Amino acid sequence: MENCWILALGFLMAIFMGQKIIPSILVISFRKRLFDIPDERKVHHHPVPRLGGVSFFPVIIFVLCLSIVLWMVCDMPINLLLSYTVAKELLCMIAGLTLLYIIGIADDLIGVRYRQKFLVQIFAAVLFPLAGLYINNLYGLMGIYYITPYIGIPLTMLLVVFLTNAINLIDGIDGLASGLCMVALGIFGVIFILEEMWMFSLIAFTCLGVLIPFLRFNVFGNADRKRKIFMGDTGSLTLGYILSFLVLEFCHYTSEDYAAADGSPIVIAFSILLVPSLDVCRVVLGRLRRGANPFLPDKTHIHHKFLDLGFTPIRSLVCILGLSITFIVITVLGIHVGINANIVFFADIILWIVFHLWLTKLVIRKRGE
Numbered sequence: 001m002e003n004c005w006i007l008a009l010g011f012l013m014a015i016f017m018g019q020k021i022i023p024s025i026l027v028i029s030f031r032k033r034l035f036d037i038p039d040e041r042k043v044h045h046h047p048v049p050r051l052g053g054v055s056f057f058p059v060i061i062f063v064l065c066l067s068i069v070l071w072m073v074c075d076m077p078i079n080l081l082l083s084y085t086v087a088k089e090l091l092c093m094i095a096g097l098t099l100l101y102i103i104g105i106a107d108d109l110i111g112v113r114y115r116q117k118f119l120v121q122i123f124a125a126v127l128f129p130l131a132g133l134y135i136n137n138l139y140g141l142m143g144i145y146y147i148t149p150y151i152g153i154p155l156t157m158l159l160v161v162f163l164t165n166a167i168n169l170i171d172g173i174d175g176l177a178s179g180l181c182m183v184a185l186g187i188f189g190v191i192f193i194l195e196e197m198w199m200f201s202l203i204a205f206t207c208l209g210v211l212i213p214f215l216r217f218n219v220f221g222n223a224d225r226k227r228k229i230f231m232g233d234t235g236s237l238t239l240g241y242i243l244s245f246l247v248l249e250f251c252h253y254t255s256e257d258y259a260a261a262d263g264s265p266i267v268i269a270f271s272i273l274l275v276p277s278l279d280v281c282r283v284v285l286g287r288l289r290r291g292a293n294p295f296l297p298d299k300t301h302i303h304h305k306f307l308d309l310g311f312t313p314i315r316s317l318v319c320i321l322g323l324s325i326t327f328i329v330i331t332v333l334g335i336h337v338g339i340n341a342n343i344v345f346f347a348d349i350i351l352w353i354v355f356h357l358w359l360t361k362l363v364i365r366k367r368g369e
Contacts, residue, residue, distance in 0.1 A: 006198075007193070017059045017063070018055055018214060053104065053108075056235050081199050092130055100120065103117055121161045121237075124241060125160035128157075129156055135147065177276075178218060180275060203245075217229045250265060251265050
């Protein structure tokens with residue numbers, strides 16, 4: 001029971017600190033004129049500060065450190081929270097997060113070339129295998145079980161860079177990246193509680209807590225009253241990297257209950273981040289097909305399609321979050337009733353493709369009116 005109290009306290013501390021820090025960031029941003037300027041590709045029409053993500057990393061680290069101290073003060077067995085292996089993985093995660101935090105701030109303030117960001121992301125991704133954390137089992141997905149480090153380590157690095165960029169690229173309308181991350185973090189937090197993996201649950205709920213005050217300013221803030229803020233690359237890179245860490249932990253240390261159904265840990269993790277993952281795949285493939293630079297932004301993301309249909313940003317946000325939750329529910333229920341995880345995995349992909357074809361058809365029809 002004490003474990004849950006510390007999780008709840010960490011969650012509430014993150015909310016409180018985020019609520020106190022973000023208004024200060026707004027003041028500094030307006031004094032120094034650090035804005036995200038509107039252009040033809042962007043949805044907003046007023047200059048808005050984009051340093052909201054600056055609050056994420058320090059709040060998360062502070063709450064994690066204080067929670068570990070409280071755990072020790074309460075004379076709770078430290079090995080339940082922080083074994084040697086978990087401590088090694090946590091330190092490497094913090095090291096990688098520090099690199100992405102620095103490059104994210106630099107990009108939000110002065111701009112950084114995508115090649116430089118990509119190199120930093122690769123270096124940050126290397127840190128997980130360095131700690132012994134990499135994909136070593138696909139649990140029967142497509143008939144594959146244990147895989148060697150020669151395949152698992154490059155696959156892990158690819159996954160980390162991919163997920164980090166997926167969250168960064170989906171951050172196109174107010175609340176979308178943070179909303180999708182909140183759904184994922186809440187689910188991972190609960191899963192890790194059930195698995196009694198307390199440190200990872202603490203990380204998930206701390207991140208969830210710091211996103212709540214940000215969402216208030218991001219979605220419901222008024223730009224005219226100087227109360228609106230974006231997370232910027234600092235925030236999206238931070239969230240993407242943490243989510244990739246939680247995905248790896250879930251897939252690496254999954255219990256026999258999840259592993260019993262072939263491929264289910266991989267498929268469940270995939271469904272939790274299905275919307276940003278498949279959206280970035282579709283967008284990048286589309287850019288390559290058109291001969292465009294896959295790293296340069298455009299207006300072909302899923303939220304742009306909803307906007308093209310005449311949806312408001314809020315309605316688009318609600319629809320996409322609902323879509324994400326629907327896919328998660330379908331996946332979990334499918335596996336729970338005994339459907340092979342491979343079938344569920346490919347069914348998710350097919351349903352996504354069909355949905356996008358239908359959505360594209362609606363957009364074309366709308367433009368032709």
